[in-house]
Amino acid sequence: MDWLITTLKQYPELAVFLTLSLGYFIGKFKIGSFSLGTVTSVLLVGVLVGQLDIVIAPAVKSVFFLMFLFAVGYSVGPQFFGGLKKDGLPQMFFAAIVCVLCLVCPYFIGKIMGYDMGLTAGMLAGSQTISAVIGVASDTINQLDIPAAEKAALINKIPVAYAVTYIFGTAGSAWILASIGPKLLGGNLVEKAKELEIQLGGDSIGDDPSMASAYDRVIYNAYQISAQSFGCNKTVAAIEAELESKGRHLFIERIRKGKDIFEAEKDTIVEENDVIALGGRREFMMNYVAVNEKEVLDVELLNFPVEVLTVMIVKKEVLNKTIGELRGSKIAHGVVIRSLKRAGIDMPVLPNTTFNKGDLIELVGTKKDVDRAALHIGYADRATNATDMAFVGLGIVLGGLFGALTLKISGVPISLSTSGGALISGLIFGWLRGQHPTFGRIPEPALWVMNNVGLNIFIAVVGITAGPSFIVGFQEAGWGLFIAGAAATTLPLILALLLGRYVFKFHPVITLGCAAGARTTTAALGALQDAVKSKTPALGYTVTYAVGNTLLIIWGVVVILMMS
Structure with a gap:
């Protein structure tokens, strides 16, 4: 054991990967529907490993944090700027108001409880489940004109408060939106979700079943045409048009005439004894009843790439x-x-x-x-393993340089910090990618690594660094911090639901999606979709998520300036 501790101290990078491994492993476990989640598990394991008094260079967490924030901005950039259009503006205004509530409630609760800026920032991060606030608030504290020892003490309190308040921030948000939300919005949201689906065309299952589900497979069958068939001696275009008129959106892809197989063209005439390859969604094929056509097994005809x-x-x-x-x-x-x-x-x-x-x-x-x-x-968007690293590197550098600019107001330095700048740059570069998709490609697996692993390496280093002071900080904060965090989680969500119902007058299901998006709680979105038995809450999630993911991170700067 002595050898292991000495080795981890000598090679702190091993301590980081040990923390990641154990954190990801623990984060998978669930008690019912509740899970600590990867971020909280990595933080707590980091705190435990940090008891060994392991020193890690601060630049390590900064590098991965910038990578994470750029990835966040890149992911939501198109939706963020797209929301500025007329149709998205109400949801953007809603999200902005909710985000202000998510800042104001923790701030006043922190003031009432007598918390310093470290505990308040950590409570903001945990109660609103926005882990990036840990890094942004820490960067802002480092810019304050206070002694270095005081900075370190404040920064070390942030993960303490985050860990205590995050549990209810995650589980409580999902419970409030999925259980209390429907009651505040008029109840019976399963029926209202069905009504919304009807407005979106979901009632046309008989007429247009291809739109009933995003997951139904496309299949192809082979049919031999008889002299009595409705399609005999008609063109491919005429057959498809007749099928379409009966609510069956099917296509003829290939035709066998004797021993020869041809690709179907619009003007190709289907004759007696021809075999056609008919394809479409499974539900269309199930609704198609062959009367004067015989289904046959023609492997050669059906053996074509899809x-x-x-x-x-x-x-x-x-x-x-x-x-x-x-x-x-x-x-x-x-x-x-x-x-x-x-x-x-x-x-x-x-x-x-x-x-x-x-x-x-x-x-x-x-x-x-x-x-x-x-x-x-x-x-x-064809599959590729290559990431445009020139694009990524330039984006982070430009964003960091912009965030490093400092403006002093009444002697207080104000800046976005390099982390806030990287987030803004990610938004712009993500939007540019959406406008001109020929460059700036980040494959989904690479984006996952930047987003997920980038954040968790940052959190691991935070936990390890704060480890020695974590227990003392927890004892000082007490269980009152958990109650304060629960209040900071609950109040903005309740107000958001009432705001959506009485002020913005959104559809109840859209209101739930907007509230989940503004709070960036993806876990709550899943709970909502299960509760209303529909995917329609996602219609209110994306624009508000883009706004929330941006503003809530920037609040890490604002809350420190407000508290200071």
């Missing part, structure tokens, strides 16, 4: 159109939309769901049809 391609919505001819409008257009012939993601969130795939710039849709069909559709829709 492409699944992710496309970023960019082209003006598609923006603000609905999924139903796209499906009915010529450019989507032979193509099915399997899923729609906005800022990494799965959106409901319904006929009246509109496309926003930067949305990612998954197209399924033959390569010819998918490539043609992608050309008219936007940018084909």
Whole structure:
């Protein structure tokens, strides 16, 4: 054991990876639906490892924290600036007001409880579940004109308060929104979610079942045409039009004539004994009843490649159109939309769901049809392992330089700090990527590493560094801090729900999504979708999440300036 402790002190990088390993392992465990989560687990393990008095260079956490903040901004940039348009402005205003409440409530509670700026900033971070405040507030404290020992004491209190208040901040938020929220918004939100789906075209299951689910598979069957078949001696275009008129959105992809197989063209005539490869969503195929057509097993006819391609919505001819409008257009012939993601969130795939710039849709069909559709829709986001590091590096540098600029007001230095600058830069660079998707690519796995691992390495170093003073700080704060944090979590959420209902007059389900997004609680979004048995809360989540993820992090600077 002595050898292990000595080695960890000599090689502190090993202590960081030990903390990560144990933290990620513990973070997976759940008691019912509750879990500490990775960030809190890594912090607590870091505190435990920190009892060994291990010294880690401060630059280590700064590097990974800047990487994390840039990734956050990059992820939500398109939605943040897209929300500035007319349709998104009410949700942006709502999110901004809620974020102000998330700042003001912890501030006044901290004042009432007599907390210093370290405990108040930590309570803000934990009660609002915004881990990045730890780093931003620490950077701001380091800029204050106070003794170095006082700075260290204040900074070490931040993770203490964060750890104590985060538990209710996470579990409490999900419980309030999923359990209390429906009661405050009029109750019976399952029915209201169904009503919203009807408004979005979800009632057209009989007429347009391809929009019923984002996860239904596309299948192809082979049918032999008889002389009595409705499609005998008709063109491919005429057959597909007749199927469409009966609510069956199916496509003929290939035709066998004797021993020869041909790609189906619009003017190709289907004759007796021809075998056609008919494809579409599974529910369409299930609704199709072959009367004078015989289903056959023709492996050679059905053995053709089908492409699944992710496309970023960019082209003006598609923006603000609905999924139903796209499906009915010529450019989507032979193509099915399997899923729609906005800022990494799965959106409901319904006929009246509109496309926003930067949305990612998954197209399924033959390569010819998918490539043609992608050309008219936007940018084909084909899988790659390469990250545009020139783009990432430049973004972090420019953001850091901007954040390093300091303005003194009444002798108080005010700046975004390099961390705040990296966040703003990420927003701008993420927006640029959405406008011009030919550069600035960060593959999803790489973005996960920057976002998740970047934050947790930062948190691990914070925990290890604060370890020696953590227990003393916890004893000083007492259980009153937990109660204070619970109040700081609850008040903004309750006020947000009432604000959405009586002031903004959002649909109740949208109000729940907006409240979860403004508070950046993805766990609560999942709980909401389970509670209302619908994905529609996601419609209020993405724009408000972009605003909340930006403002709540910047509050780490503001709360320190307010407390000082």
